[in-house]
Amino acid sequence: MKLYSLPHSPYAARVRMQARLDSLPVQVLPPPVPLRTEAFFERFPLGKVPVLELDGGETIAESWAIMEYLAETQVAGGSPLVPVDALERAQMRMVGRYADLHLAVNALFPLFRAAMGGCDVDAGAMASALRGELLKGERLLSGLAVGRSLNLGDIALAPTLLYLQELAPAVGMADPLQGFPQLQTWWDWVNSIDAVSETLQEVRVAYHAFVESMVAKA
Ligand SMILES: N[C@@H](CCC(=O)N[C@@H](CS)C(=O)NCC(=O)O)C(=O)O
Incomplete structure (x- = not known):
């Protein structure tokens, strides 16, 4: 999985923290096309980072949606970052x-x-x-x-x-x-x-x- 991130982004930082805490197989990369361009919006409709790109090419934007997806799918038995209660x-x-x-x-x-x-x-x-x-x-x-x-x-x-x-x-x-x-x-x-x-x-x-x-x- 690829995480398109900017180092100063507080939203991308959330996902980078989670990836560190849960040892997730996420490659952190800069956006593959420049932000605020038509090419970026075409590929990533919400126009913002972070974006998670799955190995199948699907993309997920919005830090909270990304974090919940990763927590639900990437840690056997569920991530300790999501309470059971x-x-x-x-x-x-x-x-x-x-x-x-x-x-x-x-x-x-x-x-x-x-x-x-x-x-x-x-x-x-x-x-x-x-x-x-x-x-x-x-x-x-x-x-x-x-x-x-x-x-x-x-x-x-x-x-x-x-x-x-x-x-x-x-x-x-x-x-x-x-x-x-x-x-x-x-x-x-x-x-x-x-x-x-x-x-x-x-x-x-x-x-x-x-x-x-x-x-x-x-
Ligand atoms: N609600 C979004 C906010 C993401 C966001 O605002 N990202 C900023 C970087 S901190 C961005 O991509 N800005 C692009 C721009 O301003 O053109 C989330 O939680 O992911």
Whole structure:
């Protein structure tokens, strides 16, 4: 199987983490045709990475769909990254949805657009939105932060939180996890797992290189 990935992509990082954790036979490659071209959309209708290409040529986009496919098909007896218990599985999906539909939509995307030179940046409003979204995570993870196995929800959340820590200083939050002890405990825990911290470090390095290239172009 081939995983089309970009090193700075938080979404591709999820699948790379999973591949490391579950020792999956996945070859990580850059996209075979340039992003944002007609050729890319023709081959990969959703127009984004990550994309998993199976040995038969079928493709799957959307990180969550890829992760569930891999977890269901590639580990005999089921991946340990998906809880057997239905409630724990629902909690796993809830954390994944929190990362994508709350934290990313309401806090990360506005910060990212601002960092990329968006106009009318209201730093105070962005910091306040970020605090509000982190407070949701703080409450959500209370009781889910420690004493259990890592799951796909954690893998989905970790790269999003990494990006928020990279971008929050621009709106005056040098340490966005300060004041959110559950989130901090969770962050320390996931970072104590090598496959997670190594993948996050790849994302961090690639993001810094990306920022430097933007500065050089400006
Ligand atoms: N919901 C998608 C998001 C994927 C996504 O946004 N990927 C970005 C890279 S981080 C991308 O491919 N962007 C292409 C573009 O902006 O043209 C997922 O979970 O896979």
